[in-house]
Structure formats: structure tokens, C-alpha cells
Amino acid sequence: MNQLLDEFQRHRPRLFGLAYRMLGARHDADDVLQDAWLRWQAGRPDELASAEAWLVTLVTRLSIDRLRQAKLERARYSGPWLPEPVASSEPIEPRSPEDMLEHYNDVSIAFLTLLERLGPDERAAFLLREVFDTDYAEIAAMLDKREDSCRQLVSRARQRIEADRPRFAVSRDAHRALLARFAAAAHSGDLTELAPLFSADAVLVGDGGGKVFSALRPLHGPDRLAMLFHAIARRNGDRCRFVEAEINGEPCLERYVDGVLDTVYCFVTDGAQIREVYVLRNPDKLDGLR
Structure with missing residues (x-):
């Protein structure tokens, strides 16, 4: 055996x-x-x-x-x-x-x-x-x-x-710098800081699994995405904290609300702006990270 x-x-x-x-x-x-x-x-x-x-x-x-x-x-x-x-600290192979x-x-x-x-x-x-x-x-x-x-x-x-498939050769440092700017803007909810972070064709896809609130269809455009994160910041205020994490081999952001992991954000960027945002909120899918 x-x-x-x-x-x-x-x-x-x-x-x-x-x-x-x-x-x-x-x-x-x-x-x-x-x-x-x-x-x-x-x-x-x-x-x-x-x-x-x-x-x-x-x-x-x-x-x-x-x-x-x-x-x-x-x-x-x-x-x-x-x-x-899957957390990158637990390599897939x-x-x-x-x-x-x-x-x-x-x-x-x-x-x-x-x-x-x-x-x-x-x-x-x-x-x-x-x-x-x-x-x-x-x-x-x-x-x-x-x-x-x-x-x-x-x-x-x-x-x-x-x-x-995106064809952008973006360094990890540039990717992480853009994530840090997003985290700061998303925490403050400042529309003048949020909107320029997204490209003209930016798209957000959310997965709540019907268990927590999430967009039921992809959202498009910098203004709509900026308004979404502005509304989230107004609702959560200082209860919300963003932490950089390595998820599936790349820098992502974890959002904690009242100290509890609430959301994982994964991004596709061209180094200057965010082009795609994947929002993982289904609590069943976050259990492994907790």
C-alpha cells in the first residue's frame, strides 16, 4: 500500500x-x-x-x-x-x-x-x-x-x-503598482481617481453564486465601473480594507469587511489601466483562501 x-x-x-x-x-x-x-x-x-x-x-x-x-x-x-x-502559497504544481x-x-x-x-x-x-x-x-x-x-x-x-487572450506584456511591479492605486481609490470612493484607472473598454465580471450581492451581467465602461466602486465605498466606509495577495500565480486584491474576507479582485491590465476585473464573491469559493 x-x-x-x-x-x-x-x-x-x-x-x-x-x-x-x-x-x-x-x-x-x-x-x-x-x-x-x-x-x-x-x-x-x-x-x-x-x-x-x-x-x-x-x-x-x-x-x-x-x-x-x-x-x-x-x-x-x-x-x-x-x-x-487558489492561493499561490499552495502551488498547483x-x-x-x-x-x-x-x-x-x-x-x-x-x-x-x-x-x-x-x-x-x-x-x-x-x-x-x-x-x-x-x-x-x-x-x-x-x-x-x-x-x-x-x-x-x-x-x-x-x-x-x-x-x-490579452496580449499585454506587463511586469509584476507595474501590475502591483496599478493594484495599489486601485485599492486607494476604491477605499476612498473618489470618482476622479477611480475613472481614469479603467480603460475605455473595461469590463467587470462578478460571481456571487446567488448567495451574496454581485452583478448578474458583465458591466462595461470606466464610468459605470467607477460609480460601482464609489457606491461600495460609501456603503462600507472604514469597515473595508484591501490587502494584496498572490492568487492563482498573480497579484490580486482581497477585500475584508469587518475583518472577514469578503471579495477577491483579479485584474487584467495593460500596465497603465485596468481592462478586466474579475470579482469573486461566492463565499463557497473563498473558503479555501480563508
Whole structure:
């Protein structure tokens, strides 16, 4: 049993990284890995040519099945659905220092939100190829498809993702400086400081899950976003405190009201202005950060 557990644990970081990117929810990824562990125990791992390939294939197929079910659940979700955040102090999988910058991009809330536009098979093929650098022959075996079909899946997915993926090369220092300016302006509620922070095409997407107040549709434009944070500041006053935190590999802001974590804000910026704001308020999704 110890040998089985040790082997599974050795591959667990990669397996969790795949399942989390596939599902965008930590608890769903944990469920997939629990199911994979039970099947690993019940099988004959000693007869496998490659334990890692077998486990990655299993987790991929379990994640596809779970994602198909989740798509139906999310269609009934109250308002926009956003991925569940994970604190960067708990790395999704270990990376070398030279790989970390790319890691930040492929697990950010903005990127995971884009992945929601892909079908389950597309999402799996794209992640296996673009994030985990799996060759097409292996992807075909994992998905039980022809190799040329997998190439088409990846090509279509890449086109859809790249069409909407931000193309701004922004340093972490510039990103953090803009977050600090936003935190100060959002705390004061000063419209003259808030409005210039947002680009002309800025958009805000909020996820309250029907459990707390949040915008039920995306909000657009600097004036509308500035008015929203102005109203929030007037309502909360000095009860509100903003704290910078590393979420999903990038600098984000946590908002505390009366000392309790209330909201996580994740941003896409061009270095000068904020272009996208993702507002995570569903308390079930914040539990892991608390």
C-alpha cells in the first residue's frame, strides 16, 4: 500500500494541475483525484509500462466526464460563473524558476475563464498540448481519438483562446503598482481617481453564486465601473480594507469587511489601466483562501 501511495503522490501535483485547469474548481479537482486514487488502488499498477501516462489518461477522462456534468450545472448558475481561486502559497504544481512566469499566465483567473468557452474534449486537448507539452500521439491515446482529430481540436481551441487572450506584456511591479492605486481609490470612493484607472473598454465580471450581492451581467465602461466602486465605498466606509495577495500565480486584491474576507479582485491590465476585473464573491469559493 505504501508503495502505491508513494507512486500516486509522486504524480499528484501534475494530476491536480491538469484536473484544476480542466474544471476550474478545486473541490471538483479533488474529487477527480480521489476517484483516480481508488481506481489506482484497485488496478494492477505493477503491470503498467508507464504509471504516469496511465494516471494522466485516467485523470483526463475523469475530468472530461466531470466537466460535461459541470457544464449543465453552470448553465443554471445565478449570474456569471468564475473559477475557484487558489492561493499561490499552495502551488498547483511545482515549477522551476524559469517556468514560473509562463505558469502565472496559464493558471490565472482570466485564462481559466477563457477556457470555459471550450468544449470538454477541446479543453483537454488544448491543455495537454499547450500547457503540459504532450505529443499528439499521446493525446490521441488519452482521448481515444485519431491524431489528426486531436490536431484539429487543438488548432480550433488555440484560435478561440488567442483571439480573446490579452496580449499585454506587463511586469509584476507595474501590475502591483496599478493594484495599489486601485485599492486607494476604491477605499476612498473618489470618482476622479477611480475613472481614469479603467480603460475605455473595461469590463467587470462578478460571481456571487446567488448567495451574496454581485452583478448578474458583465458591466462595461470606466464610468459605470467607477460609480460601482464609489457606491461600495460609501456603503462600507472604514469597515473595508484591501490587502494584496498572490492568487492563482498573480497579484490580486482581497477585500475584508469587518475583518472577514469578503471579495477577491483579479485584474487584467495593460500596465497603465485596468481592462478586466474579475470579482469573486461566492463565499463557497473563498473558503479555501480563508
